[in-house]
Amino acid sequence: MKPAVRIMVVDDEKIVRESLSVWLQKFGYEAVPVEGGQEALDLLDREEWNILLVDLKMPRIDGIEVLRKALEVKPGIPVIIFTAYATVETAVEAMRVGAYDYLIKPIDPDMLTLKVQKIVEKQSLEDENIMLREKIDAIYQFDEIVGNSKSVQEVLKMVGSVAASDATVLITGESGTGKELIARAIHRNSERRYKPFVAVSIGALPDTMVESELFGHEKGSFTGASHAHMGRFELADGGTLFLDEVGDMSPKVQVDLLRVLEEKACYRLGGNRKIHTDVRVISATNKDLKKNIKEGTFREDLYYRLNVVGIHLPPLRKRGDDVLLLAEYFLKKFCMKMNRKKEGFSPKVIEMFSRYKWPGNIRELENAIERAVVVGKGSLVQLRDMPFGGDQEPPEEKAAISLREAEKKHILQVLDKTDWNVTRSAHLLEIDRATLYNKIKNYGLSRPKDRR
Amino acid sequence: MPPCEPPGKLCIVSLGDTPDDAEERVRSAIQSSFELNCEILSPEPRPEFALDTSRDQYNSLEILDWLESRFPRPDQWIFSITNVDLAIPVLTFVFGEARLGGRSAVISTFRLHEEFHGRPADTMVLLSRVEKEAIHEVGHMLGLTHCLDRNCVMYPSNSLAQTDVKSTRFCPGCRSNLPPWCLAGPSGSD
Secondary structure, eight states, rough: OOOOOOOEEEEEHHHHHHHHHHHHHTTOOOEEEOOOOHHHHHHHHOOOSEEEEEEEEOOSHHHHHHHHHHHSTTTTTOOOOOOOOSSSHHHHHHHHTTTTTEESSBOOHHHHHHHHHHHHHHHHHHHHHHHHHHHHHHHSSSSOOOOOOOHHHHHHHHHHHHSOOOEEEEEOOOOOOOOHHHHHHHHHHHHTTTSSSSEEEEEOOOOOHHHHHHHEOOOSSSSTOOOOOOOOHTTTSEEEEEEEEEEOOOHHHHHHHHHHHHHHHEEEEEEEEOEEOOOEEEEESSSSSSHHHHHHHHHHHHHHTTEEEEEEOOEEEEEEETHHHHHHHHHHHHHHHTOOOOOEEOEEEEEEHHHSSSTTTHHHHHHHHHHHHHHHHHSSSSSSSSTTTTTTOOOOTGGOOOOHHHHHHHHHHHHHHHOHHHHHHHHHHHSSSSHHHHHHHHTOOOHHHHHO | OOSSOOEEEEEEEEOOOTTTTHHHHHHHHHHHOOOOEEEEEEBBOOOOOGGEETTTEEEHHHHHHHHHHHHOOTTTEEEEESOOOOETTTTEEEEEEEEETTTTTEEEEETTTTTTGSSSSHHHHHHHHHHHHHHHHHHHHHHHOOOOOOOOOOOOOSSSSHHHHHHHSHHHHHHHHHHGGBBTTTOOOO
């Protein structure tokens, strides 16, 4: 149950303070009649109060003096001054000192009800706001960015120094290196942290939808636009907009984005109202944008707009011992999530960590550890628990081989399986025998016994 | 803080002239909402002792004090009806007043009349407002505070519009806060 709202009713006339207190108590408030200014200030010092209702004319310490001292002790506390002897001078004085309101006795009960309710509602929203902010800070106090390598420490230093500014940041790095995590870290350490962080992956959207996603659209602006729709720029107002895969933007979207960044305003599709946006843009790509500029697929002016500060995330294979650190971090995370107990990794697994090239980077490592926690038995993660299975060698740069290389490997695999029966192999490969002979010759393939 | 013990009786008394049928309507409204044994007493005089001559209004709290001394038996609750204009010193008026968790209450018909607001008299409307104010004040006597539900009879009325919008029923929250012994019917009267 919420604590009761506490209201102090200060008036030297007993009947006034008591009748008003009784009236307020019927709203469920804890209204306390207080006899004079000094008593009010003493109580204010000792106890928590939500609202003060204070009579203007009192002997010794009058209402204005109570108001002034109350605001010194509890800045921002709402004080309503009431009086039967209203003059313009006292009203101006009360408001100047900082009264919440100035009411003339007798007060219309509806007006007093509304004023008190308004203060109570505002305070409860403020309390909720403080609670939510504390929650946000508590959630994010655990730093998710793990790593001792020099390159990661440099990235973290960069995040710290760039967060305070509103400069655009371009994060580059291979897929799975944690670009969004870094963008979020910049947001969380910035003044914008209580405002939205909106992420949009441009590469994942069909070209026709990118503009509507980014800038929004008005009802009827295109077939199927049955409602007006806020764009991501509008949604991120006051906060941070994270644009992922900017290297995949069409020339048209690049022009539009450049205009928004320059004007700090945008128009919804089909709309003619200028929408001002206060947004910090962080973008990311796994492409080499400089190469794209040379090839004419990325605008140079946009590149410089997005890349006021550049942060490059190293691939996992170049992060040395960070692999083990990250693996331990993920192991702890998934054990906690799935309520499992694992002490660590077998020596073979640790040796594999440094040998393997991790083409999918941290994302691949994270998935591998998650799988190991799910399928693994015993207190140590074994090589057989890893996605590569058994004691096999991890696939060497599986994702990075050429089509030619893949074809060669596949043909060899089929030939080995048929014990080098060319007719059966050609049938399986759905090519004719002459083509297969040509490929064997071209790739320089030979039978296993000849290979030895 | 509802009173622990049910009263022996809830006595309804007019202070001075009151509209015809008002006492009877108050009795039937209270009895259809609560398990309370009601009795109509013979009228008492207008509460001149409570008149504040400077504003020509009657102090509702002084009336409650007077009721409690005039009818001192602790097991006797007093519900009074008057046609004088009620107020407390700080506020311009009150429709009624009750001791929160206490044994005395007063309601005024003065501002419940259509004529007060420059409209033709309407006895049906007047008596329907009297019923709502009566159930509301008895709710306070039983320890209930105001409710934010506009339809609940415990919604605070500072204007007739608010009185006319609310019903004679308690919302489920207020109903559950009433002492179990006083509950009548599944959801109060309609």
